[in-house]
Amino acid sequence: MTTTDAAVETATAAASGASATERFHTDKSPYEAVRNTPKERVDRLARRVLEALYDTIREEQVTYDEYNALKAWLIQVGQDGEWPLFLDVWVEHVVEEVATADRKGNKGTIEGPYYVPDAPEVADKNGVGTVPMREGEKGTPLVWKGTITSTDGAPLPDGKVEIWHADDDGFYSQFAPGLPEWNLRATNSVGADGSFEIHTVQPAPYQIPTDGACGKLIAAAGWHAWRPAHIHVKVSAPGYQLLTAQLYFPGDVHNEDDIASAVKPELMLNPQPQGDGTSLVEYGFVLDPEA
């Protein structure tokens, strides 16, 4: 859903969840990459998932009423367009853990549902850039300096940082109405020495949509819907493995109980107030060469 979609007038959070479904459909078919998966692999994975479900039903003596409520809820997740949200919040972190277990460079974490490729380039030739934002964009101005290097220590002058984050109200551009298309989304290529300096604003803690099926589960289970404040990045350089990460801020109460289980101690920014209302932080990235 784009900002010009007249059908959506208020920034309901559920619309953000649903927009992620639309977005996912516009990307190239996820089936392509698994086209050659042997039947044995599909059989094994499907059976293991089902067996885990059977174990739960037997051990917990699941009733017909509970089974029917599950059926209704699963239907609602699809109708609300919240499968990307559900999967990225409650499943992706383990997939990420498995996928990146042998990396020697930077720790990463989950992508989540709100990445959009090809954000506008904002850096000058020295790797200094400002993320697109509205006049008076809320949040403490943040200057983030770092360098992209290889695991052997060499700076990577062909590297780039793609950055995206929510605004102070917890909305991502292109997933909530009323925001400029690329608000708080940018591509920042590094300078000849591999360094970058990105100017943005510090985001606020973030509540995942509570007005759809995911919210219904959260309420029924007595959970909370919060993620700590975070800045998403994809860091890349030709010949190196893509790093998908999020950066967090010390002291956020939800660093300990992120609903998406995506916080790692290695991913903390530690911005220092500069006395002029802005904060400065240094954090660089180490990329693993392609295998």
Ligand code: MBD
């Ligand atoms: C987000 O902004 C996010 O980063 C994740 C992982 C899930 C829902 C919303």
Ligand code: FE
């Ligand atoms: Fe996010």
